[in-house]
Every structure is written in structure tokens, then in C-alpha cells.
Amino acid sequence: xxxxxxxxxxxxxxxxxxxxxxxxxxxxxxxxxxxxxxxxxxxxxxxxxxxxxxxxxxxxxxxxxxxxxxxxxxxxxxxxxxxxxxxxxxxxxxxxxxxxxxxxxxxx
Amino acid sequence: xxxxxxxxxxxxxxxxxxxxxxxxxxxxxxxxxxxxxxxxxxxxxxxxxxxxxxxxxxxxxxxxxxxxxxxxxxxxxxxxxxxxxxxxxxxxxxxxxxxxxxxxxxxxxxxxx
Numbered sequence: 001x002x003x004x005x006x007x008x009x010x011x012x013x014x015x016x017x018x019x020x021x022x023x024x025x026x027x028x029x030x031x032x033x034x035x036x037x038x039x040x041x042x043x044x045x046x047x048x049x050x051x052x053x054x055x056x057x058x059x060x061x062x063x064x065x066x067x068x069x070x071x072x073x074x075x076x077x078x079x080x081x082x083x084x085x086x087x088x089x090x091x092x093x094x095x096x097x098x099x100x101x102x103x104x105x106x107x108x
Numbered sequence: 109x110x111x112x113x114x115x116x117x118x119x120x121x122x123x124x125x126x127x128x129x130x131x132x133x134x135x136x137x138x139x140x141x142x143x144x145x146x147x148x149x150x151x152x153x154x155x156x157x158x159x160x161x162x163x164x165x166x167x168x169x170x171x172x173x174x175x176x177x178x179x180x181x182x183x184x185x186x187x188x189x190x191x192x193x194x195x196x197x198x199x200x201x202x203x204x205x206x207x208x209x210x211x212x213x214x215x216x217x218x219x220x221x
Contacts, residue, residue: 036210043112043198043212044151087150095166096208098143098151 004088009103012078020073020102022088027068032091035062035073037084038101044087047073078106111135114199114213121220127186129216131199139205140182142166142174145196145215157182158205189220 005023012018024033032051036044048055048062050071055062061074075082087101115130133140139158143151143166153166155174163174171193175183182201186193196217200210 034209041214043200043215044210045212046209049209091208095141095153095156096210097153097167100148100150 004090004097004099006086006088006099006102008100009105011105011107012075014080014106014108015077018075018078018082018104020075020086020088020104021070022072023070024088024090025069027090028092029068033062033064033068033071034089034091034096035060035071036087036089036098037082038087039081039084044098047086049091078104080106080108082106112199112201112211112213114197114216116216117214119216119218121186121189121218123190123220125186125189125220127189127218127220129184129186129197129199129218131182131184131213132180133182133199133201133211134180135201135203135211136179137201137203137211138179139202139208140176141200141202141210142172142182142184143198143200144168145198151198154184189218191220194218194220 034049035047038044050062063072083106085101085103089096112133141156142154145151157163157176173185196215198215199213
């Protein structure tokens with residue numbers, strides 16, 4: 001199974017960019033990398049996914065290292081509503097495996 | 109938007125009781141999943157299903173069973189609830205078996221006394 005390593009927590013100021021790192025050195029060449037976030041008292045919600053090249057959507061950007069051993073989720077301007085736990089999730093085999101994630105705190 | 113509805117937000121049961129957790133999705137998704145979430149352990153997959161009447165074990169199936177009689181409904185069953193099954197239970201669905209973009213319900217916080 002692909003394993004991931006994320007910081008337990010990070011802090012950001014409101015309206016500043018946030019870079020959330022994830023190491024996934026055991027990921028295979030065909031495994032997509034997903035990111036989800038979980039707001040308080042809610043189930044996780046999909047944020048973005050990618051395979052090799054960088055990806056953008058209305059919520060965030062995903063930068064994937066050339067060797068695919070790591071990726072970074074980028075929130076371009078953090079808001080208070082972005083305070084959540086962010087999960088980097090390799091899509092390997094039959095299931096998505098969620099680790100502990102990174103708790104992002106956003107200061108006004 | 110996809111909606112995944114879990115029947116109860118909070119549930120309190122006694123040790124030894126049979127417990128049913130219900131999950132319904134409204135987007136005709138073939139794939140459905142049950143996770144449990146515990147502090148410090150992240151989300152762990154209990155069971156999943158890729159079709160009606162089909163089920164596969166996840167990482168921690170012991171003490172649980174599932175039922176998928178209709179495409180939109182996936183039930184998690186605790187045959188004899190125990191205190192170590194106190195947890196947040198999350199149901200999810202997806203339309204794509206390969207990509208597995210998951211849509212989650214809001215969760216059921218189960219307390220077994």
C-alpha cells in the first residue's frame with residue numbers, strides 16, 4: 001500500500017497563500033494522487049486530483065514533483081472557511097487510504 | 109450535486125445490541141464505501157461494494173457486515189455492538205471505480221455503552 005507523510009498541523013494568515021506538502025514515495029506509476037479536506041462536523045470533500053502534471057481547479061492547485069514522490073496542495077488565498085483537515089490520498093488498488101492529514105489553522 | 113445521506117447524526121446503543129447504519133445516495137453511483145474515523149487513526153475502510161449484492165472487505169471488516177440490496181442504499185451492520193466500535197462512521201459513494209472520486213455523507217457518531 002502507498003504510504004503518505006504529512007505535517008500534523010500548519011498555520012496560515014488569512015488571504016495569504018498556503019502550501020500543504022505530502023510525501024508519497026511508495027506510490028506506483030499509475031496511482032492518482034487525490035486531496036480531500038474535512039471541515040468541522042462534516043465528512044471529507046474532494047478537492048483535487050492529479051497523476052503527473054500540475055492541476056488547477058476553482059478550489060486549489062496541485063503541484064506534483066517530477067519523480068512523483070511528493071505533491072503540494074496550494075490554496076492561493078486562504079480564508080477562514082479553509083480551516084480544515086487536509087488529506088493527501090493515493091489512489092492505489094481497490095481503495096483510497098486516508099492517513100492522519102494536516103490540520104490547517106487560518107488566522108484572521 | 110451528489111447527496112449522500114446517513115440516517116442518523118448521533119446514535120447511542122448498548123453493548124450486544126444489533127445496530128444498523130443506513131446510507132443512501134441519489135446519483136445512481138455503483139460504488140459505495142463505509143469508513144470509520146477515530147482520533148489519531150484517520151479514516152479506515154470497513155467494507156465497500158461495486159454493485160448490488162456485491163461486497164468486498166476493506167482494512168478492518170471484523171465485527172461488521174454490510175448489505176446492498178438496492179443500488180442507492182448501503183447498510184453497515186454491527187451484529188453485536190461492542191464498546192470498541194464507538195466511532196464516527198462515514199459512508200461514501202463514487203461513480204468511477206478507477207478514479208474513485210468519493211462523495212461523503214456527514215457521518216454518524218455511534219456511542220456504544
